[in-house]
Amino acid sequence: MDGNRESAEKRPNDHLGSWFLRSGWSKGELARQVNRRARQLGAHHISTDTSRVRRWLDGEQPREPIPRILSELLSERFGCVVSVEDLGLRMHHQAPSVSGVDLPWTGPQTVSLINEFSRSDLMLARRGFLGTSLTLAAGPALVEPMQRWLVPNPGGTAGTGQAEVIRVDRARSVRLSGPELDMLESTTRMFRKWDAQCGGGLRRKAVVGQLHEVTDLLQESQPSRISRRLFRAAAELAELAGWMSYDIGLQPTAQKYFVLALHAAREAGDRPLGAYVLSSMSRQMIHLGRSEDALELIHLAQYGGRESATARTQAMLHSLEARAYANMGQPNKCHRAVRTAEETFADCTPGDGDPDWIRFFSEAELHAENAHSYRDLAYVAGRSPTYAHLAQPHMLQAVELFGREVSQNPTSHQRSYALNLIGMATVHLLQRDPEQCTVLATRALDVAQKVRSERVNNRLRKTVDRAVRQYGHLTEVASLAENLHRLLPDSSDVTPAAV
Incomplete structure (x- = not known):
């Protein structure tokens, strides 16, 4: 009788099992990652092994902070929010x-x-x-x-x-x-x-x-x-x-x-500042694969700042709106938002009272955002060469403008320069040009070593991984992957970003 009750209460956790299977990890690898993350969190008492992972898959409910660690690891693995509840686990009330x-x-x-x-x-x-x-x-x-x-x-x-x-x-x-x-x-x-x-x-x-x-x-x-x-x-x-x-x-x-x-x-x-904060939240949601949430936040920002935000702020919001639409696979609305961003940015003047927090949004940033919108749209549309072609001139402009700024002042905009070099590399990958992809990714690797940005490192890793999957037989691609592993090690400890 007690045995029947125990089997009824502890059934295989199909939710966790599904995510685990898709991750491609072995039980031993998951155990190692949990232990590594626990040490980073200061939870030195946690020591997980393959048998413990097997028990979780069989329905055992792990204690805190294991559910949160599993949520974080799988969210990072898939680039989207994987909640504790999504894993079929119970979350301690906070x-x-x-x-x-x-x-x-x-x-x-x-x-x-x-x-x-x-x-x-x-x-x-x-x-x-x-x-x-x-x-x-x-x-x-x-x-x-x-x-x-x-x-x-x-x-x-x-x-x-x-x-x-x-x-x-x-x-x-x-x-x-x-x-x-x-x-x-x-x-x-x-x-x-x-x-x-x-x-x-x-x-x-x-x-x-x-x-x-x-x-x-x-x-x-x-x-x-x-x-x-x-x-x-x-x-x-x-x-x-x-x-x-x-x-x-x-x-x-x-x-x-x-x-x-x-x-x-x-x-x-300060409503314009509030709109800017919401734009940062929207970027994070795009990064996490929640484009619908990103669009909701951007529309909320646009509504709140419609009367008091400067043209530069409004142009930035329109460019992010385009990025959200791109990731939702809505090309017509993406095109419209890109055009609106360009038209609004044309109204910017140096003396229009822009606060310091929005001055980063330059012509280079405008091209970068629009390029990434079309690049994202290309991936959503199944590696569409049409959208990759639309992305190319914008990305080229962004790389040239940021490169010019860095050459004039080596300490300025290094991260943006690296991100757009990576973006240009992905465009060439979409256009089946692995040689140019490798050249640009190598330049990005040089810059990545000068900044402390896991966002840069992870976008670069993801781009190189894609190149290896498609063109790993080429010497230059294999050499780039080897250099990346040597110069930016421990890729399993960091968060993959949306490319």
Whole structure:
């Protein structure tokens, strides 16, 4: 009787088995990857072997943090969100403040959550550690809470938290001077420049530390004009921390920072900045294979910034809209969004009041985004030579413009240059030109060694893997693969990005 009850309760986990089978891993390889990730997370007590993996497949429910580790590993393997529930596993309940994105839209709680999260990130300074207490949100669980950033606050354009600060401020003196705030904002601009130069892996902790300091200032009483600028600084720093986390493969951590940045932008009453944060979230969703979610977020950003965003910001949003449509396999809407992005960008002028966070969107970036849209469309359409042909002139322009900038200033836009060299290599691969693909991928490999960006490394690995599968018999392709393995080792430890 007891044996019957046990067999009824523990049945083979078909969901986990299906994902495992498609991964191509052996039980031993999965066990090794789980142990390796657990060590990265500081969970040194975990020691998995093939027999334990077999028991999971037979229906045993592993304890935390194993379900989250399996979710992360398989999400990385397939380039899309594979939730704990998708694996047929039970997830330990986490408080919304720790694991969710549906957070209270109030000033004091926004400050408290950013302060708590940045402190945890600084204290638990190991790659992916926060992943044990975070899950990636997608679909309605992500999009619906984000829609609330446009709901008017009771008491003005800024958040309710700002209204509370104003009331307390009547009894206290100003804490920060204008020059001190100017210095804080210039530091944020410097961090943004460092990210463009070096990738997200070098200065991320400095950005998180600065963000934590800003939330300490927000916990003190400030006049409304000061608190508004502090919330704006917090939003920019949180977005940048999220972007850097995304760049090095910490996807749940990146999403959490983006969500907190959107909350801070709302408290600052800065809708264009909020639209920019949503664009970063959209890029992440495209990366994770969630193009429908990406489109929802972009449309939300466009709606929120339609009256106050500059032409440059709007052009950037249209280019991302095209990228989402491309990945959804909708060529007509992709074409239309590309044309709108180009027409809107033509209205940009140097003195149109662009904030620093959007100045990166240059002519080179416009060509890069449109090129990647057509390149993505080519893959979605089954390696279509027509869309690869449309991608080529845009990608060539992006490579030439970024290459010119790098030649004039070797520390500028190295990551963007590398990404577009890789993009051009994939276009040549689509056009069945492995020789030029190898030449460009080799140039990208040289640049990749100068930046700390897993996004660059993984796109390069994926492109070379495709070249090997198609043309591995060619000497130059085999040599490139060997150099890549030697110069960028441990590819199993990093997150594959969308090409």
